[in-house]
Amino acid sequence: MIGFLIDMLLRANDLALLAVGLSLVYSLVSFPNVAHVQYAASGAFAAWAIADRGVPLWLAIVLSMALTSIAAVVLHRAIFDRLIRSGPPVAMIGSLAVAMIAVSGFLAIFGSRPRRLPLAMEAPTMVAGAPVTPLALWTLSGTALLLAGLTMLLYFTPFGRALRALAANRTLTAACGIDPKRLADAVCALSGAFAALGGIIIAASKQTYVLLGSDLLLPVFAAAIVGGLRNPLGAFGGALIIAFGETLMTNLDVGAALGRQSWFLPLGYLPAASFSLIAIILLWRPEGLFTRKTRSV
Amino acid sequence: MRWQLDRMTWAGAVVGLTMAASLAAPARAADQVILGAVLPLTGSSATVGEDQRRGIELAVEYINSRGGVLGKSLKVIIEDSGGRAASAIDAATKLASVDKVPVIIGEYSSGITIPMGQYLVRQGVVHINPGSSSPKVRDIGEYSFSVMGLDDLAGRFTADKIFKQGFRKAVFLAPNNAYGEGVTTQVAKAFTALGGTVVGTVLYTEGQSTYRRELEQLAKAAPDVYVYTAYGQESAVINREAFELGLNKTPWFGIYLTMCTSDSAPETVRGQTGIEVNYIGPDGGWYKKLYEDKYHQPFTTTFSGYTFDAVNIAVAAIKKANSTDPAAIRDALKQVAASYVGVTGPLAMDGQRQRAHQPFLSVKYVDKAVETIN
Numbered sequence: 001m002i003g004f005l006i007d008m009l010l011r012a013n014d015l016a017l018l019a020v021g022l023s024l025v026y027s028l029v030s031f032p033n034v035a036h037v038q039y040a041a042s043g044a045f046a047a048w049a050i051a052d053r054g055v056p057l058w059l060a061i062v063l064s065m066a067l068t069s070i071a072a073v074v075l076h077r078a079i080f081d082r083l084i085r086s087g088p089p090v091a092m093i094g095s096l097a098v099a100m101i102a103v104s105g106f107l108a109i110f111g112s113r114p115r116r117l118p119l120a121m122e123a124p125t126m127v128a129g130a131p132v133t134p135l136a137l138w139t140l141s142g143t144a145l146l147l148a149g150l151t152m153l154l155y156f157t158p159f160g161r162a163l164r165a166l167a168a169n170r171t172l173t174a175a176c177g178i179d180p181k182r183l184a185d186a187v188c189a190l191s192g193a194f195a196a197l198g199g200i201i202i203a204a205s206k207q208t209y210v211l212l213g214s215d216l217l218l219p220v221f222a223a224a225i226v227g228g229l230r231n232p233l234g235a236f237g238g239a240l241i242i243a244f245g246e247t248l249m250t251n252l253d254v255g256a257a258l259g260r261q262s263w264f265l266p267l268g269y270l271p272a273a274s275f276s277l278i279a280i281i282l283l284w285r286p287e288g289l290f291t292r293k294t295r296s297v
Numbered sequence: 298m299r300w301q302l303d304r305m306t307w308a309g310a311v312v313g314l315t316m317a318a319s320l321a322a323p324a325r326a327a328d329q330v331i332l333g334a335v336l337p338l339t340g341s342s343a344t345v346g347e348d349q350r351r352g353i354e355l356a357v358e359y360i361n362s363r364g365g366v367l368g369k370s371l372k373v374i375i376e377d378s379g380g381r382a383a384s385a386i387d388a389a390t391k392l393a394s395v396d397k398v399p400v401i402i403g404e405y406s407s408g409i410t411i412p413m414g415q416y417l418v419r420q421g422v423v424h425i426n427p428g429s430s431s432p433k434v435r436d437i438g439e440y441s442f443s444v445m446g447l448d449d450l451a452g453r454f455t456a457d458k459i460f461k462q463g464f465r466k467a468v469f470l471a472p473n474n475a476y477g478e479g480v481t482t483q484v485a486k487a488f489t490a491l492g493g494t495v496v497g498t499v500l501y502t503e504g505q506s507t508y509r510r511e512l513e514q515l516a517k518a519a520p521d522v523y524v525y526t527a528y529g530q531e532s533a534v535i536n537r538e539a540f541e542l543g544l545n546k547t548p549w550f551g552i553y554l555t556m557c558t559s560d561s562a563p564e565t566v567r568g569q570t571g572i573e574v575n576y577i578g579p580d581g582g583w584y585k586k587l588y589e590d591k592y593h594q595p596f597t598t599t600f601s602g603y604t605f606d607a608v609n610i611a612v613a614a615i616k617k618a619n620s621t622d623p624a625a626i627r628d629a630l631k632q633v634a635a636s637y638v639g640v641t642g643p644l645a646m647d648g649q650r651q652r653a654h655q656p657f658l659s660v661k662y663v664d665k666a667v668e669t670i671n
Contacts, residue, residue, distance in 0.1 A: 007509075007510075007513070010509075111339055112339040112340050112343075112379055112380070113339060113340075113343060113530065114341075114506070114530055114534075121537065121540060121541075121562055121564055121565065122541065123540065123541075123543065124541055124542060124543045126543075131541065131542045131543045133541045202506065205507075206506040206507045206534065207506050207534060208506075209504075209506060211504075212506065215506070250510045250513065250514065251513070251514075251517075253517070262496075262497070262517065262518060264514045264517075266499075266500075267499070267501070267502065267510055267511060267514075268473065268502055270510075
């Protein structure tokens with residue numbers, strides 16, 4: 001049971017920062033930014049490349065997050081902000097193009113060899129019979145802290161109030177003297193940094209590779225949509241649900257039902273199984289689990 | 298008028314370039330015999346691919362220092378497969394249609410070798426498999442030859458070694474492709490026949506960033522040995538995650554152990570036992586020295602001798618056929634292969650153009666290298 005919970009949290013940890021960032025941006029610009037997951041790959045590669053030049057790892061991580069933030073703002077201003085005027089579908093296709101160019105760029109610069117951040121190998125400690133590495137605990141608590149920080153920012157600061165107001169009613173908020181453009185820059189930077197850190201967590205515990213971002217696309221979007229787009233903390237709930245679904249399908253031993261000793265679902269079918277779960281949730285609540293139809297600020 | 302002139306200029310340039318290209322090609326071919334190779338120089342098997350490339354490099358130097366072939370010097374054009382079947386076929390297409398090579402050596406993974414070989418057979422180009430062992434390689438076709446024994450030969454040897462170490466409850470982990478499917482089936486059959494039990498099998502999807510779930514499913518069966526086989530960098534992830542899950546407290550047995558350990562962190566694979574193809578035949582000691590003199594290190598994997606033999610047997614066939622026509626080489630290769638002794642031992646191919654006898658070794662990973670054990 002504890003083992004199940006830990007697996008679920010670790011998987012949710014892979015998705016949470018990205019899904020939250022995606023939802024945050026969506027609440028402001030109202031188009032699904034497909035390139036968002038590529039910020040995870042660029043963040044992971046940048047951190048690896050900087051650390052590989054002898055820079056201390058923590059500094060490499062901070063620098064990578066900063067660089068990815070800047071890239072997110074620049075891309076938003078130069079491309080997405082212009083395309084969104086032609087409508088969300090156009091902006092989405094534009095972001096798909098950016099994502100494809102990014103993948104080719106990673107392949108050209110870093111090659112197809114996977115990379116892992118320079119961290120020592122650690123033997124696990126047993127927590128209630130489940131193996132956990134110190135690194136996993138670090139990354140889990142890091143994500144928890146960041147999400148707590150984001151909650152504070154959204155609900156207890158003027159910035160957060162402005163943000164939520166803008167997401168709820170753009171025209172009215174602009175009329176109140178809040179500059180949507182500056183707010184959009186801040187949100188892009190924030191979500192870029194979150195995505196970079198999400199990628200770095202994967203590069204630290206697993207590895208980074210050219211298709212890191214592309215492989216995250218479906219689960220991250222699913223988490224954000226199930227949680228209810230426009231609600232960043234709902235996206236975290238969505239990540240937990242996706243992780244729950246995937247972990248459940250992995251661990252479900254249906255051997256007894258089949259009259260065998262043990263039989264698990266072959267992992268190749270995992271996406272299909274967890275996406276069936278999502279389809280059911282969305283049929284039940286099309287607006288997502290954590291979105292209220294009316295909102296107040 | 299101006300438009301027409303422009304068109305004329307363009308047409309002239311195109312014709313000129315085409316002529317230049319067609320003139321350049323025969324000039325190059327006149328004093329060289331050119332063969333092709335498609336190897337995983339990048340991707341998860343890159344370490345093995347580099348070793349395969351070294352075997353070819355050594356073979357070309359060896360042959361050219363002894364007068365070349367048919368009075369010309371030998372050249373092997375090596376293309377990267379990236380570890381992907383589609384790229385391998387693209388590379389083979391380029392070698393066959395642009396470079397017009399009569400023989401192509403490659404690849405490594407059975408899942409890539411088989412479609413590439415089938416393509417080459419359709420094109421009438423001779424294919425030599427230097428490293429794939431799926432029993433399905435046997436069915437590629439008339440132009441396809443193997444210098445490495447297939448897994449129907451490895452299965453019994455492997456099962457025997459696992460059983461002799463005292464293991465009775467095994468789980469299998471292998472890539473979900475022609476190789477993984479073939480090898481797990483063969484070993485499981487032989488292991489069960491000996492009296493062992495296979496309590497779980499997981500065929501993993503290649504190229505993932507984590508195999509934690511696969512490992513957890515296998516761990517649930519509480520085996521007394523993990524029998525696995527995985528491509529270099531995928532194996533590195535599997536070994537690290539097994540270490541992080543504490544699964545390395547149970548013994549691990551690697552099929553083609555150097556492939557499994559080549560990219561793994563030493564502390565994650567220390568003490569693993571396994572099997573390997575015998576990479577040095579009874580008369581192959583000089584090749585080991587040749588390799589070590591050139592690269593200043595011991596063999597990184599066991600696969601370089603096989604590409605060395607592949608180039609040499611192709612050249613022997615070209616000499617015998619006294620031609621670089623693919624059909625003539627194929628017929629000569631069938632005759633040469635029956636009695637050819639390479640650095641990996643006698644190649645002795647059977648009627649289906651596959652190596653009939655493949656000696657194997659029982660090996661153990663000790664301190665950053667694989668050693669032979671009994």
